Amino acid sequence: MLQRVVIENVRPEVDGGRFPAKAIVGQPLVVEADAFAEYEPIVACVLRYRREGEDWTEIRMQDEPDDHKRGGFTPKQLGTYDYTLEAWIDEFETWRRALMRKVEARQDVAVELQIGAALVSAAASRASSAAAGRLASAAARIGAQERTREGARLASAAARIGDSERTREAARVALSDQVTRLMARHPDRSRAARHPELRLIVDAPKALFSAWYELFPRSWAKERGRHGTFRDLEAVLPYVSGMGFDVLYLPPIHPIGRTHRKGKNNALTARPDDPGSPWAIGSPEGGHKAVHPELGTLEDFRRFVKASGKQGLEVALDIAFQCSPDHPYVKEHPEWFKLRPDGRIQFAENPPKKYEDIYPFNFETEDRAGLWEELKSVFLFWAEQGVHIFRVDNPHTKPFAFWEWTIAEVKREVPDAIFLSEAFTRPRLMERLAKSGFTQSYTYFAWKVTKEEIAEYFKGLTSPPLSDYFRPNAWPNTPDILTEFLVKGGRSAFIARLVLAATLSASYGIYGPAFELREHTPAEPGSEEYLNSEKYELRRWNIGRSDNLSGLIAQINAIRRENAALQDNERLRFHPVDNENIIAYSKCTESADNVVLTLLNLDPRRTHSGAVALPLSDWGLDGRRSFVLDELLSGDTVRLSAKQLRVTLDPKINPAMIFRVGGDRRT
Numbered sequence: 001m002l003q004r005v006v007i008e009n010v011r012p013e014v015d016g017g018r019f020p021a022k023a024i025v026g027q028p029l030v031v032e033a034d035a036f037a038e039y040e041p042i043v044a045c046v047l048r049y050r051r052e053g054e055d056w057t058e059i060r061m062q063d064e065p066d067d068h069k070r071g072g073f074t075p076k077q078l079g080t081y082d083y084t085l086e087a088w089i090d091e092f093e094t095w096r097r098a099l100m101r102k103v104e105a106r107q108d109v110a111v112e113l114q115i116g117a118a119l120v121s122a123a124a125s126r127a128s129s130a131a132a133g134r135l136a137s138a139a140a141r142i143g144a145q146e147r148t149r150e151g152a153r154l155a156s157a158a159a160r161i162g163d164s165e166r167t168r169e170a171a172r173v174a175l176s177d178q179v180t181r182l183m184a185r186h187p188d189r190s191r192a193a194r195h196p197e198l199r200l201i202v203d204a205p206k207a208l209f210s211a212w213y214e215l216f217p218r219s220w221a222k223e224r225g226r227h228g229t230f231r232d233l234e235a236v237l238p239y240v241s242g243m244g245f246d247v248l249y250l251p252p253i254h255p256i257g258r259t260h261r262k263g264k265n266n267a268l269t270a271r272p273d274d275p276g277s278p279w280a281i282g283s284p285e286g287g288h289k290a291v292h293p294e295l296g297t298l299e300d301f302r303r304f305v306k307a308s309g310k311q312g313l314e315v316a317l318d319i320a321f322q323c324s325p326d327h328p329y330v331k332e333h334p335e336w337f338k339l340r341p342d343g344r345i346q347f348a349e350n351p352p353k354k355y356e357d358i359y360p361f362n363f364e365t366e367d368r369a370g371l372w373e374e375l376k377s378v379f380l381f382w383a384e385q386g387v388h389i390f391r392v393d394n395p396h397t398k399p400f401a402f403w404e405w406t407i408a409e410v411k412r413e414v415p416d417a418i419f420l421s422e423a424f425t426r427p428r429l430m431e432r433l434a435k436s437g438f439t440q441s442y443t444y445f446a447w448k449v450t451k452e453e454i455a456e457y458f459k460g461l462t463s464p465p466l467s468d469y470f471r472p473n474a475w476p477n478t479p480d481i482l483t484e485f486l487v488k489g490g491r492s493a494f495i496a497r498l499v500l501a502a503t504l505s506a507s508y509g510i511y512g513p514a515f516e517l518r519e520h521t522p523a524e525p526g527s528e529e530y531l532n533s534e535k536y537e538l539r540r541w542n543i544g545r546s547d548n549l550s551g552l553i554a555q556i557n558a559i560r561r562e563n564a565a566l567q568d569n570e571r572l573r574f575h576p577v578d579n580e581n582i583i584a585y586s587k588c589t590e591s592a593d594n595v596v597l598t599l600l601n602l603d604p605r606r607t608h609s610g611a612v613a614l615p616l617s618d619w620g621l622d623g624r625r626s627f628v629l630d631e632l633l634s635g636d637t638v639r640l641s642a643k644q645l646r647v648t649l650d651p652k653i654n655p656a657m658i659f660r661v662g663g664d665r666r667t
Helices: 091-104 110-132 138-161 167-174 177-185 230-234 237-242 298-310 328-332 368-384 400-413 427-435 451-461 484-504 550-562
Strands: 006-011 021-024 029-036 043-051 057-060 062-064 068-073 079-089 198-203 210-214 247-250 314-319 348-350 353-355 389-393 418-422 440-442 472-474 507-511 572-575 582-588 595-601 608-613 627-631 637-640 644-649 656-661
Touching: 006 079, 029 043, 029 079, 043 068, 057 068, 068 079, 091 110, 091 167, 091 177, 110 138, 110 167, 110 177, 138 167, 138 177, 230 298, 237 550, 247 389, 298 314, 314 368, 368 400, 400 427, 418 427, 427 440, 451 484, 451 572, 451 582, 472 484, 484 507, 484 550, 484 582, 484 595, 484 656, 582 608, 595 608, 595 644, 644 656
Parallel strands: 021 198, 210 247, 210 507, 247 314, 314 389, 389 418, 418 440, 440 472, 472 507
Antiparallel strands: 006 029, 029 068, 043 057, 043 079, 062 068, 079 198, 348 353, 572 582, 582 595, 595 656, 608 644, 627 637, 627 656
8 A cells, every 4th residue: 555644753752662651640742743645645643542551542733834743631640651653645625625615716616526526435435434433332323423424414414515406505515614624533543654653761750859958867966976867867857848848859768788888088998986988888787788786776767757748858879889898788698799800899880989888789780680679679668658759879780671671670660760870981871771760860951051052952952852851850059069150259159150050940959958068169179079078987967057057948939839930841942131140040830920031140259241032932022112121039110111121230249130021921
C-alpha cells in the first residue's frame, strides 16, 4: 500500500523515542509535529495517548501554518503513558475546498458533486460498519446508536449531493457545516501514517517546582559538643518551613564507619570524638537501611518525617551507593567490590583526592543481579518509611543501564518518587542521566557568573530538545561548593545568587544555614571547600543573628508561590540592557496573565544604572497606553508609559528588583 503522508519533527520525542519525555500530572502537555503529503492535499492528524495498560484516547490536532500540527492533553494520573500520532489525507476536505473555489468561480461542478457523493456514501458505510461492531457495553451501544444515526444522515446527504438535477442545492449540502462535521468524524484512515509509539513519564508537581533546603541533622543539638538527633531537629522545622521551603534534604543518615575515618577539615587522622563523614556509610550497627545510632532510632526518623509533613515539608534523603570498610556488605558480599592486585579492596579516588574511608561498588560484578536488586531495595525501604524524594550522590560513576532499570522499577511501586541527580560532570553525561530516569538534575549554575554565561546556559536548559527531559535544580552553594563569587562578593553576592537561582529555575536549593548566614571562608585560597566543613565535624549555627538572610529568603519563596510564571521553566526570555553589569529576564504564563520581570546587578561592589527594553506585545500590552509594574521586594509601584524601564541598582541597598506586570491594573 502506497504511503503518502509524512510525519516528522515530533516534539516531545527524546532520541527518536529511545527514552521517555517528561510531564507533570495535572498540567497540559503540548505535542507538535509536521504532517504533510506531496502537492496540496489536506492532511488530518490525531494525537493518541493512554496511560500504561489503559485504552487509547484520541484528539484531533490543530492545523497551523507550514504543515505544522499542534495538540495536547492533560495527564490526570502519575505513571507511564504512551502517545503517538496518526495522519492521513483528508480526501473529503481536500475535495470540499476545491469545490468551494469552483463554486465561487461559477464553474460547472456536476462531475465534482458526483465525486463528493461517492466520498460521503463511503463515509456512511464506515459509520454503519463501526456501529455494527460496537455492542459490548451500554456505553458502546449508545455510541453505536449515534453512529447509526450519523450513517443515515451521511447516506441522505450523499443522495442529495449526487442529485444531478439540483446542482446548486447539492453544492450547498456538500459545503454545509453539518456534512463537514460528520465527515470529520468518519474519515477514511485505511492508508494513515502512524508514528512509532513514544513514552511519557508523568511526575508529581514537585518534580518541576520545588524549593530545597539542605542541613546536617547532627549539627542541631541544643547543647554544645553533643551530637544532634532527629528529636532535636524537630525544633528546627518551623525555621525551615517559615522560609518557604517545601523539601528538607538530609545528607546520609546511616551509621558511619570508623576505619580510615576522616578528621576535621578532611584530616587523614581522626580524633576519638570526630564524627566522620556521613558519606562513609556503614558500621557494625548497620548499613544503607539503618539509622546512625547518635541520630536516634528508625522510629524516631519516621516520627520526624511525619512532623516535617505537618510543617509542609517533604524529607529528601541522600542515597550514596558506596560503603565504608566497616559496612556489613563488605563481609557479606566481598564479590560486590573491586580488588587491587595486592588483594585489598579498591577505595575511592578522584586524583589528587583519595577517599580511603569509602569503597565503591563494582557494578560489573558477576553477581550483578544480586547487587542491583539489593540497591533497588534501598530506595523501596526508605519509601516505606515515608521518603519519596531522593538526592543521589555521584550517579555518573554508576552505569546508565543501572539507573534506567532501577528508577523505572522504583517508580512502578512509588509513582511519585523524585530522583535528583548530583552529577557535576560533563554535559553529555548529565543529559544521559536525565534521559535514564532522573527527575531533576544539578546544574553548572554556581559557576555561571557573567551575563553572557547565564543567558546562554539557561536558554539551553529551557529550550527543546533539552527541556523535554532535563529539569534543572539550581544551587548557589552546596557542602562541596563555595564559589569565588561568594567568597569575595559579600552580602550582595549572596542575595544576587539567591535571586538568580529562585527566579531562573523552577526548582532551586540552598545549603543552609551556611547560605543565609553567608559562610564564605574557604579551606585555603582558591579552594571550593569550606573551612571547618560540616562534612567532617559538628557545627553550631546562630540562626538568630540579625544579619540572617532568612527574611529575604522567605519573601522570595513567597513570590515564587504567588506567581505561576516562576513555577515553570518555559517562556524564559532575556532582555537587552544598555549596561553589561545588569541582567534582565522575564517569565510568563502561556496566556501572559502572569508576567514576572527580574533585573539584577551582577557587580557585587558597585552601583549600576541601565535601561531595559520591554517586549510589551509579548505580554499582551498595548505600547500606546500606560501600565503598572509592582516591585515585589520593596512593595513599590511604577506606572510606565514607555517600552523601556530605567533602573539604578545599588548592591548595598537593592542589588535586584522583581517586578510583576500589573495584571488587571493595566490601563
